[in-house]
Amino acid sequence: MYILIVGCGKAGSYLANSLSKKGEEVVVIDKKESAFNNLTSEFTGFTLLGDATEFEILEEAKIEQADVVVATTTNDNVNSMIAQIAKEIFGISKVLARVFAPRREEIYRQMEIDTVCPTTLSVMEFERAIFDS
Amino acid sequence: MKVIIIGGGKVVYFLAKTFFSKGYEVSIINLDRDYCEILAKKLKANIICGDGSDPRILEDAGALQADLVVALTPNDQDNLFICQLAELKFDVPKTFALVNNPTNEWIFQKLGVTKVISTTSIVSSLIEQKVAVDDITNLLPVEEGRVTISEVVINNDSPVVGKRLKEVQLPKESILGSIIRKEEVVIPSGDTELLVGDKVIAITMPENQGQVFNVLLGSENGG
Structure with a gap:
């Protein structure tokens, strides 16, 4: 599988390392060169330096060939825009976006973008830990 | 006519003044507190300090009753999301998005934001045509x-x-x-x-x- 990851922060790089270790083809985009320091020796994919809200960068990453696109930047609106471009313009069937503000999740659903919300997930985990103990 | 403008700088200030002179009710959303304070002194507009792409801030600005939302921030992704939020969540009849990167003009249109203003395209086409x-x-x-x-x-x-x-x-x-x-x-x-x-x-x-x-x-x- 070719998986395109946008954002090489803590989450993006973790995912990239993990998927790469599993033998998937991974390309990671970040606009900061230093972000790629988060990648470990397990990572065998490619890195691309640039702003993924620029269409040309997505083209350079051969987004049209991607099986999965994951937008993991720390900016909800950037993730939303990239996810929409991947889905609506390039017709990528599996697109995931990270969204921090739970209030925005509803709109993402209306736009039919699958989301992962770290805030909601943490709260659920906290609650589970509290009530299970 | 109720208008919400998101963004800053002189454009927003003068646009708000122009809308005022037409008798429109204007709300302005900006993240920068200092800018908001300056605007509040100069304009009789409803000024909200916050992130315009946050549904709650947009609601505070009166998005449920707004006739027009104009997103003029320097970040295209914010303008896109604000317009989509205004249309999908608040049923605002008219939204305008500024695009800073001219490539985004057709992308936004493809994503359903039909009213796109690209200053770069306008200025460059004028220059190109040596007008x-x-x-x-x-x-x-x-x-x-x-x-x-x-x-x-x-x-x-x-x-x-x-x-x-x-x-x-x-x-x-x-x-x-x-x-x-x-x-x-x-x-x-x-x-x-x-x-x-x-x-x-x-x-x-x-x-x-x-x-x-x-x-x-x-x-x-x-x-």
Whole structure:
């Protein structure tokens, strides 16, 4: 599988390392060169330096060939825009976006973008830990 | 008419003032507290300090009752999301998004934001067509810029001076609506002659606006 990851922060790089270790083809985009320091020796994919809200960068990453696109930047609106471009313009069937503000999740659903919300997930985990103990 | 403007800088300030003079009710959203305080002193607008792409902030600004949302931030992704939020969540009938990167113009349109303003495209097309901007005023976009109305002053160097309108080769999909000659308003016919000092009101499609200016003023005119 070719998986395109946008954002090489803590989450993006973790995912990239993990998927790469599993033998998937991974390309990671970040606009900061230093972000790629988060990648470990397990990572065998490619890195691309640039702003993924620029269409040309997505083209350079051969987004049209991607099986999965994951937008993991720390900016909800950037993730939303990239996810929409991947889905609506390039017709990528599996697109995931990270969204921090739970209030925005509803709109993402209306736009039919699958989301992962770290805030909601943490709260659920906290609650589970509290009530299970 | 209730308008919400998201963004900052002089454009937002003067736009808000213009809307005021038309009697509109204006709300402005900006993240910067200092900017908000300055605006609050200068304008009688409803100023909200916060992130315009946060549904709660947009609601505070009166998005549920708004007729128009104009997203003018320097970040295209924010403008896109704000307009989508306004349309999907708050049913705002009209939204405008500024795009800073001209490539995003067609992308936004493809993503359903139909009213896209690209200042880069507008300015660069004017420069490309070597248009003498000095002689052109009141560039007024109608219907989200699908038609533009502009006033062109015919000067001494204009290649059309002394010509009748029927001899002037205007591009298709453009007409000269009226001529203001000193105090008089002339509704032109094919036999109307163009004179120096005439203010010509041209109605054009945005694509051939530059061409119309070239015909009326000459392509090298001050360009």
